[in-house]
Amino acid sequence: GAVVSQHPSRVICKSGTSVKIECRSLDFQATTMFWYRQFPKQSLMLMATSNEGSKATYEQGVEKDKFLINHASLTLSTLTVTSAHPEDSSFYICSAPRPGSDGEQYFGPGTRLTVT
Amino acid sequence: AQKVTQAQTEISVVEKEDVTLDCVYETRDTTYYLFWYKQPPSGELVFLIRRNSFDEQNEISGRYSWNFQKSTSSFNFTITASQVVDSAVYFCALIPNQAGTALIFGKGTTLSVSS
Numbered sequence A: 001g002a003v004v005s006q007h008p009s010r011v012i013c014k015s016g017t018s019v020k021i022e023c024r025s026l027d028f029q030a031t032t033m034f035w036y037r038q039f040p041k042q043s044l045m046l047m048a049t050s051n052e053g054s055k056a057t058y059e060q061g062v063e064k065d066k067f068l069i070n071h072a073s074l075t076l077s078t079l080t081v082t083s084a085h086p087e088d089s090s091f092y093i094c095s096a097p098r099p100g101s102d103g104e105q106y107f108g109p110g111t112r113l114t115v116t
Numbered sequence B: 001a002q003k004v005t006q007a008q009t010e011i012s013v014v015e016k017e018d019v020t021l022d023c024v025y026e027t028r029d030t031t032y033y034l035f036w037y038k039q040p041p042s043g044e045l046v047f048l049i050r051r052n053s054f055d056e057q058n059e060i061s062g063r064y065s066w067n068f069q070k071s072t073s074s075f076n077f078t079i080t081a082s083q084v085v086d087s088a089v090y091f092c093a094l095i096p097n098q099a100g101t102a103l104i105f106g107k108g109t110t111l112s113v114s115s
Helices: none
Strands: A004-007 A010-013 A019-025 A032-038 A044-051 A067-073 A076-081 A090-097 A105-107 A111-115 B003-005 B010-014 B019-021 B024-026 B032-039 B046-052 B059-061 B064-069 B074-079 B088-096 B109-114
Touching (some): A010 A019, A019 A090, A044 A076, A076 A090, B024 B074, B046 B064, B074 B088
Parallel strands (some): A010 A111
Antiparallel strands (some): A019 A076, A067 A076, A090 A105, A090 A111, B003 B024, B019 B074, B032 B046, B064 B074
């Protein structure tokens, strides 16, 4: 079964509103989680690294004030897209490395965001 | 630079044909991890294989096989006797240096298998 869940799986919101996406590790604790964005027919691009107990680390070109990340607990990271615009419409995927593993990572099923 | 190149953007084959998806990576690290993922239309990534830099053994899993060659920095993926269900986007990815860091993905190869 899935070991990383995301909620919601799909969301449609109006331009200017905010939307929150949750990423949960189900069978393990994750001090670090990663958020990726995938535009249609493109690859996954890392947006930010979510760190439990400290600030997220954002990749170059990702607005930290627009994409708020909160690693609330060892099993939950949230990504909030604030003041969403149609160009934020994308597929957002989170992942978490399995603790103590040899590079193993678990991916969530993704959240498809459509901003109208 | 850390980079993954999948030169083939799209490949179309007919069922039962063999097909190889190419992947070339760049990293200065001596320890790294390589992956292949399948992404069907649903969007959810399906893990296929993970390989660390010290394990150059090729691997076969059913109709899937992987050829890891450090000398050419390649990690190619072959599907034997392709099936329509193999149609998807396939991503090669790299974790440089430490396990537990984010993956660097190639641009992906879209494989279409027709009957």
